[in-house]
Amino acid sequence: MYIRCLDGYYFAAARTALQNQHMNEPWTRDQLLVVFNLYCRIPFSKTKANNPLVIEVARQIGRSAAAVAMKLGNFGSFDSALRAKGIKGLSGASRADRAIWEEFNQDWAKLSIESGLAADRFPGSSLALPPERDVASRPVDGYLAKCADIVSGPSETAREVKVRLHQRFFREAVLASYGDSCCVCSNPVPQLLMAAHIVPWAEREDLRVNPRNGLCLCSLHHDAFDNGLWAIDDTYQIKLSSALRAYLPSRILEVNFVEFSCAQIRMPDKFWPEKEFLAFHRSNLFRE
Known part of the structure; x- marks a missing residue:
């Protein structure tokens, strides 16, 4: 079998052999x-x-x-x-x-x-x-x-x-x-998704790029997380703060937050959030 190129004809078998030889080299x-x-x-x-x-x-x-x-x-x-x-x-x-x-x-x-x-x-x-x-x-x-x-x-x-x-x-x-969707509400719209830091960027320089210090959140749940209005416990369940519950009853809050209270976040395929980092967020940012 031949492959037509601008410079002429080449044997496909020879080309395959050359590729295989290269691919057997150490990475x-x-x-x-x-x-x-x-x-x-x-x-x-x-x-x-x-x-x-x-x-x-x-x-x-x-x-x-x-x-x-x-x-x-x-x-x-x-x-x-x-x-x-x-x-x-x-x-x-x-x-x-x-x-x-x-x-x-x-x-x-x-x-x-x-x-x-x-x-x-x-x-x-x-x-x-x-x-x-x-x-x-x-x-x-x-x-x-x-x-x-x-x-x-x-x-x-x-x-x-x-x-x-x-x-x-x-x-x-x-x-x-997280499969390109919010781990709380499964929002898949790219323009509304954020890579949220669990331990804030300013707190620990060594964790700024660690994906285990990250959550994929929509903009609403990201802002609420950063402001301590909800947190994640050691079983990866969502906890709502008293500061947020103070605004209940509210249909908007019930749909966007109360509905997910005590539910587990949707776990990522890779790089599960570290429990140590979640504990830091609860202790330092969560408005119990």
Whole structure:
């Protein structure tokens, strides 16, 4: 079988053999970083070889879509949230896979930037910009492309770029974990969804990018959460504050809050919210 190209004819078998030879090479750190970044930004149910994002990442890093999907499954095997739902991921994870997983979990801020910059190191890469979820907020020009020197510098511009990189990674990871819908009311409208910090951004710098410190909330439930009008207990059930109940009876509050009182939030596929962070919110923000 032949493939017609502008430069002439090539044997498809020879091309396949060349691809297979490349795919048998050890995974590089940049390849693993890019694939783990993708793992964080898409629901686990979409880590399939036929997902256009998986196909695009595979093309850019020089691997097959099946190989990328398998690597995503390997990362899933380390995720306790998936195991709690009876999803085991794949069993063939390597030491390098585990090392990347542990590195991210120890320093989300550092690795969120490094994994983004890794994408930009592939020739002609279009992976620097993640899937657009926030249509109301467009990325700055050259968001990741060629900004390694900026990010490593001491300037105010470098700080701003880092903040934007962190915010974008956090939003993508949190929304993907919750299937792009509010974990209270299941609102699926992208323009109304927020990646809420459980421990506020200003309180703990080390938790700003950690997706386990995040909840996917619609704008109404986000504002109410930040103002301590409701909280989540250790069984992931919703508690309403006396400050909110003081406005009852109210049809609006009954529909948007009372209806969900004592119900469990819709748990994410990945990165379950840490009980320690939820306890901090109850102790410091919740208006009992």
